Amino acid sequence: MFSKILIANRGEIAVRVIKTARRLGIRTVAVYSEADRAALHVALADEAVLLGPAAATESYLDIGKVVAAALASGAEAIHPGYGFLSENPAFVEAVRNAGLVFIGPDAASIRAMGLKDAAKRLMEEAGVPVVPGYHGDNQDAAFLKVEAGKIGYPVLIKASAGGGGKGMRRVNTDDDFDAALQSCRREAKAAFGDDRVLVEKYVASPRHIEVQVFGDGRGNVVNLFERDCSLQRRHQKVIEEAPAPGMTDAVRAAMTGAAIAAAKAVAYKGAGTVEFIADGSGPLRPDGFWFMEMNTRLQVEHPVTEMVTGFDLVEWQLRVAAGEPLPVQQSDIRLLGHALEARLYAEDPANGFLPQAGRIDHLEFGGGEGIRIDAGVRSGDRVSPYYDPMIAKVIAHGRSRDEAIDRLKKALDGTHVTGLTSNRDFLRALCRDETFRQGRMDTGLIDRNLERLTAIPRLSEEAILIAALTGSDVDVAGPHCGFRLWGEASHRVTSHAGEEVIERRLVLGSGQVRLSGGAEDVLFEDFAFNGRDFSARLVRENGSAGINAHVAVDASGGRQYISVLLDGETYDFERPDLLEGEDAVHHHSGEILAPMTGVVRLVDVEAGVAVKAGDRLVVMEAMKMEYTLRSPRDGLVDAVFCTEGGQAEGGAVLIRMTEGAVDG
Structure with a gap:
């Protein structure tokens, strides 16, 4: 076994590999860019080497720098993680030419499967069904x-x-x-x-089902069953699970057999995933699936396979790369219950899933039986605009699919992210979706139900009151809170929840506090706050009930940001600096702003051009995806402040417009 390895990746990926290496007594070397100096994977590794600037092409994707870092550190092998250089045959060859071990398949296998067109021709020759x-x-x-x-x-x-x-x-x-x-x-x-x-x-009602395979380079290849990855948006996986709902013994035998044939066709060594598209218009059929591609690396969703088999796939990677045979035979691999993985991202589902970049002020995960969290960031860390905006993977295991879904939802209910927008509520909505719960989903489920799944919950008057109390100077735990010799203490509370301005009146007296001015009055008593946890008795006409919430308060730039996690819902409030006046939320009705830091790929207009609502103005690329900015209304372009190929900072003005009708 190796004594020291270098991990050529970052974030959650590197953290995942470090944990297994540490358990096996292997020292780890992290690499990082200037944007990742304070990253969690750097802190956890035994050593860390700076590669270069934030841009991945000048750091994580620079083969020469990565290999040099491994040689300088005395590492014997390089684990590529998943993403970046993990499926680059030139990287594999450079590692081996330097006298190091690549923890993964041979360059020939990667090259054979790396190009989808060539891979599909190869699969046809191997008898694997192809779209x-x-x-x-x-x-x-x-x-x-x-x-x-x-x-x-x-x-x-x-x-x-x-x-x-x-x-x-x-x-x-x-x-x-x-x-x-x-x-x-x-x-x-x-x-x-x-x-x-x-x-x-394009297959109608498609389901995305993949098979985890593992080879030891000695001709031995096993499968660790299938994963269903049909819950997708923009062709990217959102929730994955194992085993696939509705999978029969006959279909599993056909699909895993095809996956083994695919792996053997390229003499596969290490962890790999053979991906199929299946006809989801009815029950799964042995003749109703087709090969899409083979990922010659460990997959992001590998934890669900680990949860239902009990094996550590990273450990297998290390042992096989060190020359050991597969630790088990096919007959030793059995299904143990059901597991799901939800990808928690810094993105805004209500705004086209726009990736978010910035500081995570507070991050706390829900726990419970059968829950595993694979995270690459902590409270206080920053999500960089240069890389994938994943915060963590929340994985749940149960004896049945229903139990696993319930545990996943409970863990998401208890997860609190503040400082930037996440897709947590969207994931919770998916866990409640009846079609998904019945196992009848396909890759179009999210698109068909997008409005419902991304709906913002109605503001809770209880949450408004909690924010008013915890964000004020009132000592809610003090014995004399609200005490007056005569009458009640009353004052106005103003805050913002997104675009909505909230104005309420807070009345304190006789050990109680009442919020009025909203849809209904709310009355608390016996309330307490320790800086994180809030508790109170909610008083109603027919009695009272306990209420508990988690609260995160942050003050910066003269403003106060309060996030309340109550009954699984998150409510975010902003109390602006009163010196700025009532209009503390600024609107740029005549300006098209860069939604985040990125590169301008196309500029379709110039000053003086008339545009209609919905016309494409600018195409930006950020976090490896393209985003099209369109005109929100009919009007005239006054000025263009960006150029094709140029960098634009998040919030920068790209286009200035004047509103007006357009002839024709």
Whole structure:
């Protein structure tokens, strides 16, 4: 076994590998960029090496720097994690040419499966079912459009070197093909350095089911059952689970058999995932699934497989890379209950899932039986605009699927993220969705129910009162709170919840506090706050009930931010600096702002041009994804403050407009 390894990755990925290495007595070397100097993976590793600037191309993706760091540190092997260089055959060759061990498959296996078009031709030769489409070398736009027409719409355009939903577009009609192809190629070039694409048939009601395989390079390959990854948005996985709902013995045998055949076709060594698309319009069938791609690395969602088999896949990776055979045979691998994984991201579901960057003021996870948290950040850390905005993975295991879903929801209910917006409430809504709970989902479930799943909960008067008490100078735990010789203590409370201005009256007296001015009056007594936990008795006409909440208070820039976690819902309030006046929330009705720091890829307008509501103005790329900024109304472009290829800071003014009608 190795005595020291370098982990060529960051965040949650590096933390995950460090934990297993530490358990096995292996010392770890972290690498980091200037943006990650204070990152959790740097703090946890035994050593850390600075690679370079924040941009991944100058740090984490620089093969020479990573290999040099491993040699200088005395590491014997490099674990690539997942993402970045993990599926780059040139990196594998550079590692081995330096006399180091690559903890993963051979370069030949990665190369064979790395390009989707070549991989699908190889799978056809191996007898693995493949989705109909064009997987050839001709990249002429007109030719690809003709091929799409032959296949029949809808089709998917996919980056040949892609993965993770990057460089993928569904096209419904011939008229939409050209724009979708251009966008797909730009995104693929930015994410993978390769703008080649393939075109294939879009399967109606598709389910995304993948099989975890593991080979030891000696001809032994096993499967660790399947995972269902059908809950997706923008072709990116949101909640994954194992085993797949509705899976029969016959379908499992056919699918795992195809996955083993795929792995053996490339003499696979290490952890890999063979991904299939299945027809979800009815029950799963042995002849109703097709090969999509093979990921020649450990997957983000591997914890659900670990939870239902009891094995540590990172440990297997280390042992196989060190020359050991597979630790078990296929007959030793059994299913143990059900597991789900929810990806907690810094993103705003109510605003098109726009990634968020900034400081995490407070981060606390819900626990409970069967819960595992894989996180790469802590309270006080920053989510960088340069990398994936994942906060953590919340994993739940239960004896049944229903129990696992209930445990996942409970853990999400108790998770509190403040400082930036997260998708926590969206994940909770998915856990409540009846179609999902019945196991009848497909990859379109989220899109079909997006408005309901991203609905913002109605403001709670109890939460408003809790925020008013914990964010004020009132000593809610003091014995004389609200005491007056005559009458009651009363004052006005003003705050903001998003765009809504909240004005209420707070009345204190005789050991009670009442909030009035809202939909209904709320009365508390016996209230207490220790700086984090709030408790009180909620007094009603028919009696009283206990109420408990978690509260995070942050004051910066003269303003106060209060986040209340009550009954699983999060309510965020801002109390502005009174010196700024009542209009403390600034609106830029005539300005198009950069939603976050990123690169301007396209500018479609110039000063003096008239635009209509919905017209495309600017295309930005941030956190490996493209975002199109459109005109919110008819008007005239006054000025353009950005250029193609230029960097734009989050909040910067890109376009200034004047409102008005547009002729024609």
